[in-house]
Amino acid sequence: MSVSARLSLLSPRRQEIIRPAFEHPREFVLSSVRALAERLNTDPATTVRIVRGMQFGSYREFQHYLHELSIAHATSLDTMQTGSARGFTIPTQARASVDLDLKNLESLIHSLNPRQIADLARRLYTAKRIVLIGGDLAANLVTFLEHHLIMLGLPVSSATSPAEVVHKVRLLGKKDLVIAVSYGRGLRQTVEGLRQARANGVYCVGITNTLISPINQFAHECFLTSVNTPSFGASYVAPMALLNVIVVACANYKRSRTLTLLKKVEEEQRHGFRWYES
Structure with a gap:
């Protein structure tokens, strides 16, 4: 509430x-x-x-x-001031950063439900359209997941600006799926996009860091990943680990199909014009 x-x-x-x-x-x-x-x-x-x-x-x-x-509601100033409690030396803060990343990962490990991940992989394969919503720093997470799902041949696109969110979500319906990523109070464009998708009958998945996030309020299911850091930003170690788990689940959901696709990808990776040759 x-x-x-x-x-x-x-x-x-x-x-x-x-x-x-x-x-x-x-x-x-x-x-x-x-x-x-x-x-x-x-x-x-x-x-x-x-x-x-x-x-x-x-x-x-x-x-x-x-x-x-x-x-x-934590601000960059809040996290920076909290992170300095153990001392201001660079070695101390560097170690504190790694320690907190490990703690964030451990929290993900303890909370992760493999069956929930498997169910999400099934939903991703049966969805008519998949839209990944995220803005600001979270746009990097969305782009990472989009890249890998495209390689698996899934009908995915990202929405990282307000206009993209409005126009892509407007076209979605009951056979589609949305994954929305936002942390803290929730970015307005991401929350509103998720809310509208839910109203359209879309199956909605959220990724955030607290149960009181509006992302959790509008999603059918939600994955919690801590972004705690002793610095002013957000640590995406745990969110990236979650996305890796989702990619692994999708790759193995239809393993023979994935291997067939990757044989075609291999040719481009070996001889494609994108790659530098000395």
Whole structure:
């Protein structure tokens, strides 16, 4: 449930009391009920009633929601400042970056469902049209996946600009499939494209980093991959690993077909004009 939906369950007065926690979740996520009440200028009993009024089963569930919200709303400045906590030396930060990439990969490994990947490969092969949606930095992920699915002969195209998203999604229907990739709060063009695809009856797959992302809200199924980094950007180690898994699944779903296609590809890779020869 979105923040606005949860707030709408409260009276205007209680909305104003709890609003600071949603606007600055990183500042409140570790607060106890008593500490939160003190910062919000109210009492613990009222705080608990507000939390329950927003349909959280417990205060711990509310804290988890704030944690997810802090991930979704993290800015480049937030991640840079957090990453500097262990020291400013280059060797320290370099090691911290690798360690966090490994942690992101481990999280993917533990959460990945092989059967879900196999089902997605089947859907990709039966779809009439496949559109991959992503913008800004995520456009690189979309382009990577598009390149490999084209090599497998699948009817895929990418939409990485607002105009492409609008016009390509408009033509889709129940026999088609969309994969939308966006992290944090969600890029408007990607979320709106996914929402419209869902409204058109398209089977929608999301790739994001938090359950409260609007990508998860509009997708039929969603894959979570962490992009945590000790620097100002986003680490795409885990997302790239997920895309590699999808490509491997698709390549082996119809293995004999793939090998036939790759025999034709091999000729171009050995003798094509694209490749430099000394």
